[in-house]
Amino acid sequence: MLDGDETNCDSCDMDHEIVDYMEMALSTAEIAAHRGEVPVGAVIVDTASGRIIANSGNQMVGRSDPTAHAEMLALRAAGNMIGSQRLVDCDMYVTLEPCPMCAAAISLARIRRLYFGAYDPKGGGVEYGARIFNQASCHHRPEVYGGIHESESAALLKNFFETRR
Numbered sequence: 001m002l003d004g005d006e007t008n009c010d011s012c013d014m015d016h017e018i019v020d021y022m023e024m025a026l027s028t029a030e031i032a033a034h035r036g037e038v039p040v041g042a043v044i045v046d047t048a049s050g051r052i053i054a055n056s057g058n059q060m061v062g063r064s065d066p067t068a069h070a071e072m073l074a075l076r077a078a079g080n081m082i083g084s085q086r087l088v089d090c091d092m093y094v095t096l097e098p099c100p101m102c103a104a105a106i107s108l109a110r111i112r113r114l115y116f117g118a119y120d121p122k123g124g125g126v127e128y129g130a131r132i133f134n135q136a137s138c139h140h141r142p143e144v145y146g147g148i149h150e151s152e153s154a155a156l157l158k159n160f161f162e163t164r165r
């Protein structure tokens with residue numbers, strides 16, 4: 001598990017690209033916080049071309065839409081971008097463990113790998129709660145890597161909720 005911005009950890013055969021993409025998702029989460037949204041950011045990369053095809057933050061407040069989670073918006077944008085409902089060979093980087101809704105959508109989209117930052121014991125649906133990818137009704141399970149830039153992702157959320165009290 002990666003902790004903080006430590007770069008000499010065991011798992012740091014880990015691609016620098018992974019860290020870069022997660023940092024991008026973190027910046028997007030920060031921008032979401034400035035708009036008064038719970039700070040979560042999601043980036044989708046088309047691994048065939050190496051292109052970033054979506055980069056979205058939460059917009060539930062701004063859109064008055066309870067489903068406007070960063071992951072949902074990123075999946076829609078990516079689908080539009082490549083003209084397909086199936087995001088084959090695409091990876092998602094998101095700062096927080098996806099909720100059950102987003103995990104189901106990630107499976108439907110056939111995302112290849114899911115990298116997430118902070119674990120979410122209260123609202124997560126991947127390692128906690130519904131564990132969507134472990135259900136028999138789940139027909140595509142992405143490879144999952146949690147805890148990437150975990151402390152930064154969690155700190156963003158913590159600061160956000162502290163300043164709202």
Ligand code: ZN
Pocket residue numbers: 069071098099100101102103
């Ligand atoms: Zn969600």
